[in-house]
């Protein structure tokens with residue numbers, strides 16, 4: 001789904017744009033509101049099940065390299081063809097049970113730390129695991145992991161937890177090491193777009 005503009009678009013949101021945190025960018029609402037829908041109040045003709053499908057991106061982003069990857073993931077999930085899907089982005093240390101229950105699919109992003117997923121993403125799972133276990137079975141997800149040289153422990157650790165949750169992988173984990181190349185950022189864009197596309201009607 002990525003096109004030639006992907007790398008350029010991803011680069012344009014990179015280090016030169018450090019004045020805004022990822023969760024403050026227009027594509028990702030800073031508060032509880034999703035990126036592309038403003039809810040001006042209840043529609044008398046609507047019911048709760050008619051809300052747009054929602055993708056939740058839960059990430060731990062402690063460095064510029066991971067920030068570039070996150071931005072590409074969100075750009076991909078926010079592609080024009082996917083406008084019917086809401087995209088909500090939460091740092092792993094602030095993502096809540098409500099965020100998970102209110103979403104229909106997930107992107108998980110973490111650095112490799114000491115051969116495992118980051119403590120931040122682990123804390124997220126510790127928080128949401130049992131409250132979300134029954135309600136979120138079979139929901140689609142995808143994972144990206146960034147590290148210096150060996151992300152396998154982090155991938156395995158995350159997959160084991162998510163398997164316990166009963167979530168359904170929609171693509172292989174994206175394994176990234178070192179400074180993200182344009183091809184890495186395109187893969188990240190594709191990951192975001194792929195998970196969002198599972199929510200299209």
Ligand SMILES: Cc1cc2nc3c(=O)[nH]c(=O)nc-3n(C[C@H](O)[C@H](O)[C@H](O)COP(=O)(O)O)c2cc1C
Nearest residue numbers: 063064065111112113114115146147148149150151
């Ligand atoms: C405490 C600590 C443990 C780490 N453990 C691993 C590891 O097990 N495997 C790995 O590939 N990278 C490891 N890293 C590197 C991080 O994954 C890396 O710093 C992070 O993905 C951000 O990338 P950057 O430093 O290139 O910006 C570790 C970093 C820290 C600070």
